[in-house]
Amino acid sequence: MASDFAVFLGQMIRRPTEVVAIAPSSATVARAMTKGLENTTGPIVEIGPGTGSFTKAILDRGVAPERLTLMEMNPVFCQTLREKFPGVTVLNRPAQEIAQIGLTNINTVISGVPVLARPQIQREVVGRALRVMAPGGEFVQITYSPNAPVSDQMQAELGISVEKRATVWANLPPARVFVFRRIQH
Numbered sequence: 001m002a003s004d005f006a007v008f009l010g011q012m013i014r015r016p017t018e019v020v021a022i023a024p025s026s027a028t029v030a031r032a033m034t035k036g037l038e039n040t041t042g043p044i045v046e047i048g049p050g051t052g053s054f055t056k057a058i059l060d061r062g063v064a065p066e067r068l069t070l071m072e073m074n075p076v077f078c079q080t081l082r083e084k085f086p087g088v089t090v091l092n093r094p095a096q097e098i099a100q101i102g103l104t105n106i107n108t109v110i111s112g113v114p115v116l117a118r119p120q121i122q123r124e125v126v127g128r129a130l131r132v133m134a135p136g137g138e139f140v141q142i143t144y145s146p147n148a149p150v151s152d153q154m155q156a157e158l159g160i161s162v163e164k165r166a167t168v169w170a171n172l173p174p175a176r177v178f179v180f181r182r183i184q185h
Helices: 004-014 027-033 053-060 075-084 095-100 119-131 152-158
Strands: 044-047 068-071 089-091 106-111 133-143 160-168 175-182
Touching: 027 053, 027 133, 027 160, 027 175, 044 053, 044 095, 044 119, 053 068, 053 075, 068 095, 075 089, 095 106, 095 119, 106 119, 119 133, 119 152, 119 175, 152 160
Parallel strands: 044 068, 044 106, 068 089, 106 133
Antiparallel strands: 133 175, 160 175
C-alpha cells in the first residue's frame, strides 16, 4: 500500500480544490485534535479525514471503532480509510450531509474541513453539525490561521462559543486547534 504522504500528494495534484492542505497533519496536531476523547461516550464523527491522521489518534485514545463515523468526499481517501481502519464506518459523503447520516447526540465532531473565511461552509458544516450534537458536544477544528476560523459575527449567528485548545508548531504549516460549543441557555 502506498504511504499516506504519497496518496495525499497524488490526490492534492489530481483534486486541488478538494485537498487544500500541503501534507497530512502531524501526530502532534492529531493528539491536540483528539484530546479528551478517551473520556467520552456516544458517537464521534470525523469530517474530512483525508488519509486518517486524526482517525488513528482517535482510535489510539481507546475509542471503539464502531463509535466512529468518517465523512470523506474523496473516493480514493475513502478506500484507504476502509483498508486502514476496519470496523470504522466510512461514508463517501460531504460534511454538509451530517444531519442525514442517521446519528443524533453526537459527542464530538473532529473537522479537517477548511472553513476559514467561508461563511456558507461554516453555516453548512459547523451549523448543521451542532444541530445533531449532544448538549455539551464539541466541534474541534484545525486551522492554519492564528485566529479562530469562524468569525465573531458567525459565532453569534450560530450561537456558539470558541476556545483555543492548542498551537502546534511541529506541523507543516503550523496549526491551531479550536473547539466550538453551543452556548447553553
